[in-house]
Amino acid sequence: MNDRGLIVAGLLVFLGLITFPVWYDLAAGKAPQEPEVTLPPHEKECVAPIPYMKTSHMTLLNEWRDQVVRNNVGTYTAYNGRTYAISLTGTCLQQCHTEKAEFCDRCHTFNGVRSPYCWDCHVDPELVHQALQQTSAARRGEQDGR
Amino acid sequence: MGVDRKTFLRVTGMSLAALAARRVAGAIAGPSASHVVPAPGALTARRWAMVVDARKCLKKEGCDLCIKACNRSHNVPVITDRRHEIKWIWKEPFKDAFISGQSEFANAMFQDKPFVVFCNHCDRPPCVRVCPTQATWKREDGIVMMDWHRCIGCRYCMAACPYGSRSFNWTDPRPYIKDLTADFPTRSKGVVEKCTFCAERLARGRPPACVEACEPKALTFGDLEDPASDVRQILRSNFAIRRKAELGTAPGVYYIV
Numbered sequence: 001m002n003d004r005g006l007i008v009a010g011l012l013v014f015l016g017l018i019t020f021p022v023w024y025d026l027a028a029g030k031a032p033q034e035p036e037v038t039l040p041p042h043e044k045e046c047v048a049p050i051p052y053m054k055t056s057h058m059t060l061l062n063e064w065r066d067q068v069v070r071n072n073v074g075t076y077t078a079y080n081g082r083t084y085a086i087s088l089t090g091t092c093l094q095q096c097h098t099e100k101a102e103f104c105d106r107c108h109t110f111n112g113v114r115s116p117y118c119w120d121c122h123v124d125p126e127l128v129h130q131a132l133q134q135t136s137a138a139r140r141g142e143q144d145g146r
Numbered sequence: 147m148g149v150d151r152k153t154f155l156r157v158t159g160m161s162l163a164a165l166a167a168r169r170v171a172g173a174i175a176g177p178s179a180s181h182v183v184p185a186p187g188a189l190t191a192r193r194w195a196m197v198v199d200a201r202k203c204l205k206k207e208g209c210d211l212c213i214k215a216c217n218r219s220h221n222v223p224v225i226t227d228r229r230h231e232i233k234w235i236w237k238e239p240f241k242d243a244f245i246s247g248q249s250e251f252a253n254a255m256f257q258d259k260p261f262v263v264f265c266n267h268c269d270r271p272p273c274v275r276v277c278p279t280q281a282t283w284k285r286e287d288g289i290v291m292m293d294w295h296r297c298i299g300c301r302y303c304m305a306a307c308p309y310g311s312r313s314f315n316w317t318d319p320r321p322y323i324k325d326l327t328a329d330f331p332t333r334s335k336g337v338v339e340k341c342t343f344c345a346e347r348l349a350r351g352r353p354p355a356c357v358e359a360c361e362p363k364a365l366t367f368g369d370l371e372d373p374a375s376d377v378r379q380i381l382r383s384n385f386a387i388r389r390k391a392e393l394g395t396a397p398g399v400y401y402i403v
Contacts, residue, residue, distance in 0.1 A: 120334035
């Protein structure tokens, strides 16, 4: 038996299929753009060096969680001596990264990392904002109806 | 040449002894992991406790300022379906809240009066004993705390608590939260929740939300181990009862009737 031709052809087709996304992007003429993470305008540094935050923010957040919930320690002293209140919503979101969709979700989506369940409980201030707008809109509607 | 048997044994033995000594010294002198240094400005106590003055509370009929304040500051959902309801602080008729050997005639004047009830933050909390993940535990200051990250929703604690102070989230609570606040997390489907004596407010130097909201000043919060504290002073001059104290849970909430 001599199936060499079939096998090589099959392998080529297989390789072609599995590398399809690469060919597709090359053909479209644009490489996927990595989301760019920028510091908020009023800050020059994060609670830890940025390369560390990029790779290990989840470790830091887990440490924060244990500190504040289990050890009742509410303040974090950063590598540069600055102190921060330990709060995912209060410090991370409200003070700096006010756009959760822009900051957290974009990168997680790009990297195919399922959005962690932090936000099942911790509140994105944007939600509160929306709820307030809805209630005030409803109230306005009520007043107009009268 | 080389090391003879005697020297080898001597050196090895001494090294092992030095290693052991270092570990012993470390264990004695090292900081205890469970010791907590509170933040400056935080309210601290050796044993937090609450006194509910039912005389003042009952005077204002239909008042629910404490309940509203608690629900608002902790994102407690208001679910009307009683099978799913979530309660941190609520009202219970005296006859249900204080089940004891007393006859209904002896308590006749209170039987149907609504008493505010919440977690008793027991000294010997049965919920803590049964929690398989240590998601609930007793802090050094007596608060029976909850770590919602760690709760697996087994509901052993609910079965163990003789006061019904714990509620289970059968559904996602978010749609049932009236005034969502970003200052406190919500809970998710599948976890148990209860009153935490406002541990997050104490850490910032503020009294519990219910105490702050109570207009007739029926709720007094303080350190039970401090003879000069408000709670001790009130308990010294008033007769107080506790819920199901005969069970041996040593509840930390006192009621003046």
